[in-house]
Amino acid sequence: xxxxxxxxxxxxxxxxxxxxxxxxxxxxxxxxxxxxxxxxxxxxxxxxxxxxxxxxxxxxxxxxxxxxxxxxxxxxxxxxxxxxxxxxxxxxxxxxxxxxxxxxxxxxxxxxxxxxxxxxxxxxxxxxxxxxxxxxxxxxxxxxxxxxxxxxxxxxxxxxxxxxxxxxxxxxxxxxxxxxxxxxxxxxxxxxxxxxxxxxxxxxxxxxxxxxxxxxxxxxxxxxxxxxxxxxxxxxxxxxxxxxxxxxxxxxxxxxxxxxxxxxxxxxxxxxxxxxxxxx
DNA sequence: GGTGCCCTGTGG
DNA sequence: CCACAGGGCACC
Numbered sequence: 666x667x668x669x670x671x672x673x674x675x676x677x678x679x680x681x682x683x684x685x686x687x688x689x690x691x692x693x694x695x696x697x698x699x700x701x702x703x704x705x706x707x708x709x710x711x712x713x714x715x716x717x718x719x720x721x722x723x724x725x726x727x728x729x730x731x732x733x734x735x736x737x738x739x740x741x742x743x744x745x746x747x748x749x750x751x752x753x754x755x756x757x758x759x760x761x762x763x764x765x766x767x768x769x770x771x772x773x774x775x776x777x778x779x780x781x782x783x784x785x786x787x788x789x790x791x792x793x794x795x796x797x798x799x800x801x802x803x804x805x806x807x808x809x810x811x812x813x814x815x816x817x818x819x820x821x822x823x824x825x826x827x828x829x830x831x832x833x834x835x836x837x838x839x840x841x842x843x844x845x846x847x848x849x850x851x852x853x854x855x856x857x858x859x860x861x862x863x864x865x866x867x868x869x870x871x872x873x874x875x876x877x878x879x880x881x882x883x884x885x886x887x888x889x890x891x892x893x894x895x896x897x898x899x900x901x902x903x904x905x906x907x908x909x910x911x912x913x914x915x916x917x918x919x920x921x922x923x924x925x926x927x928x929x930x931x932x933x934x935x936x937x938x939x940x941x942x943x944x945x
Numbered sequence: 946g947g948t949g950c951c952c953t954g955t956g957g
Numbered sequence: 958c959c960a961c962a963g964g965g966c967a968c969c
Contacts (some may be wrong), residue, residue, distance in 0.1 A: 668963065697951095724964080741964050743953080758953085777952045779964065795965075822946080831965080838963055907963090928947080930961075 667740045669803070669836030670879040672724050675746050678890045679771070680719035682748040683728070686765040687715045695760030698773065700781040700794065707784050710734055711763065723799045723835030733787030737794050738773070744780030747772045749891060799835040803873045808834055810865040817857040824860060825853035826927035828872070836876065839929045840907045845875050847906045852938045854926050879903065906932045 667675065691708045693699055701707045715731040726738040726746075738746070745756065748769050755762070756774040761782060763771040773782065783794040790797075800816070801808040813834075817827040827833050829842045837845070846853045849871045851864060860868070882903045885893075901908065905915050910923035914934040923932045 671963085739964085741951095742962070775952095776954065777962090777964095779951065829964095840963055929963095 667724065667744075668838035668841050669721075669724060669876050670841070670883050672721050672726060672740065672836075673880045674883040674885070675740075676719055676721045676726060678885070678887055679746050679748060682769065682887065683716045683765065683771055684719060685716065686767055686769075688712055688763055689766055690762075690764035692762040692764075693760070694762075695758075695778065697778060698760040698775065698780065698782060699784075701784045707782070710784055710786065711736070722796055722802070723831055724838070725794070725796055725799075727791070727796075735785045735789075735791055737783040737785065737791055737796070739781050739794070740775070741777070741779035741781070743777040744773065744775040747774070747891065753891075795831075798832050800831065800833045801835065803834050803836055803876055808869060808873070810862070810869045813869050814860075814862065814865045818860070818865070820857040822857055823854050823927055824851060824857050824868075825929075825931060827857045828868070829927070829929070834872065837872070839931075840904065841876065841879065843907045843932050844879070844904060845871055847933060847938060848875055850937050853931050853933050906934065908932070 688711050691711045693704055693708065696704050699707045711730070714734060716728050717731050718729040720727045724739060728736040728738070730736065740746070747756065748771050750768070751770055755772060758776045758778070759772050759774040760778070761773040765771065773780065781794070783791070785791045801812065816833055820827060825842050825846060828837050828845065829839065843853065845868070849864070849867050851860070851868065882900045906921055909921050910932045912921055913919065914921055914937055917934065917936050919934055919936040921932050922935050923930060925931065
C-alpha cells in the first residue's frame, strides 16, 4: 500500500497520538505479524514501556521506547496503523492491538498479512529487518547525481527498477516511480546506463521534490484519517499517470500506455517519455 | 537477472 | 473464473 509519502503521512498522524503514552496491554492475534522470534518476549518487552519517538527510514517506521527498545514496523502492501478508541470496532484483519494509558489503542491491520513488526532490545542492531540494506534517504545530501550515476550508471536494469530498488534509494515504490519518471520525461524501460549526466541530475532533483509534493498532498487531519480508517491516506487525484492507463496524457493527450516493466505494472506516456527525447 | 512465493480482496 | 494489486524476500 504505502510508499514514502504515505509512510510519512502515517508518521505525522500517528506520532503525536502515541509519543509519551505508556503501553498497558499488547494483544497479538496473528503471530506471523511479529517477526521477532518470540511473540512472548515481544509482548513482555513492550508492556509498561513508553513510546518516546516515531521516525521513518525509507518505508519503515521506527518507534523508540523509553528503555531503549525500538519497535520497527513495515506496512508492505496493505498494512494500516490506526489509533482508535476501544469503542470503535476494530478493522477486519487487525493483527496487533496495543492499549495505551490514555485509553486509546494503536492497531495494526493488514488484509494480505505481508506487513511485519520487529522489536529490538536496548543497544541491539536493528539492521536485520532490512534497514541495513537501504540506500540513502532521498532528502539526504548523499543522494545526488554523482552517487546515483556511480551506483546505477553502468547497470543494464531499467531505470524504473533501479529507482524502486530500496538499496539504491529508500522509499520509492511502483506508483511514485511512474509519477517521477513521467515528470522528468524518461522512458521507464530505458536501461540505467543509457541515462545522460543531465538526466541523472534532473532525476536526483526531481525525486525528493515529488516525494515531498505528494506527502503534502496527502496531508489530512487526524479526524479525517480516523474516518477513513487509516486506509485512504493517498490523495489519488494528484496522480497523473498511475491508474490512468488508456486515458490521455495530461501534457500531450496521447493515450497513456500500460505494460509490465521489471515485473510491475507500469504506466507512461509513449510520446512525452519517448526513448530519444533526451538525446536531442 | 529472472521467478515464485508470502496472503486476501477486488474487478473484469 | 482468472488476473492483478501500492513490497520484499528466497531461490535458482
